[in-house]
Amino acid sequence: MSTNFRVLGIAGSLRKASYNRALLRAASELAPSGLTIEMVEIGNIPFYDGDVEAQGLPASVQELRERILAADGLLFATPEYNYSIPGVLKNAIDWFSRPPSPPSDRKPVGIIGASGGNGGTMRAQYHLRQVGVMLNWRTFNKPEVFIARAQDKFDAEGKLTDEATRKVLAQHLQEFYDWIALLKK
Numbered sequence: 678m679s680t681n682f683r684v685l686g687i688a689g690s691l692r693k694a695s696y697n698r699a700l701l702r703a704a705s706e707l708a709p710s711g712l713t714i715e716m717v718e719i720g721n722i723p724f725y726d727g728d729v730e731a732q733g734l735p736a737s738v739q740e741l742r743e744r745i746l747a748a749d750g751l752l753f754a755t756p757e758y759n760y761s762i763p764g765v766l767k768n769a770i771d772w773f774s775r776p777p778s779p780p781s782d783r784k785p786v787g788i789i790g791a792s793g794g795n796g797g798t799m800r801a802q803y804h805l806r807q808v809g810v811m812l813n814w815r816t817f818n819k820p821e822v823f824i825a826r827a828q829d830k831f832d833a834e835g836k837l838t839d840e841a842t843r844k845v846l847a848q849h850l851q852e853f854y855d856w857i858a859l860l861k862k
Contacts (some may be wrong), residue, residue: 679711682749689755689766696791697754698829699835719769746780752787757801777824786814789822797823
């Protein structure tokens with residue numbers, strides 16, 4: 678009997694035609710039985726401002742925090758901007774990681790990414806892992822998913838068509854499912 682887990686997918690890009698949004702859609706399609714991936718939007722979250730926070734959390738931030746709290750894990754799909762994670766993703770993390778009880782504390786976290794370059798977002802993923810250390814995430818390590826030259830692996834409609842990449846992503850998702858199950862024991 679398998680256990681069902683719900684994972685929140687967060688794309689670090691706002692573009693509708695983003696490879697990382699497409700990657701999360703592919704992850705949802707390739708997820709093993711018992712793993713459901715639901716995407717959440719972060720484009721409506723305002724810039725972090727302590728004065729705004731002191732007046733109460735904006736509705737978009739409160740909703741994100743509640744969805745993270747209810748999820749069994751998080752799956753980030755991040756592009757790489759200037760050797761790091763995009764500002765919009767860091768901003769969302771800054772908001773949902775605020776005390777007194779950050780909802781991502783001790784959450785299983787998977788990190789994947791796609792880019793048009795040759796690095797496949799490896800530096801951004803490593804930087805996101807560093808952020809996760811401070812936030813006490815239970816980051817899943819391998820197999821890593823660095824999709825380089827994404828324009829050759831997705832079709833014009835954003836479907837992941839490269840079979841070798843689909844296989845690595847499916848393996849990552851199965852192992853991530855197993856990681857969540859291990860941590861939930």
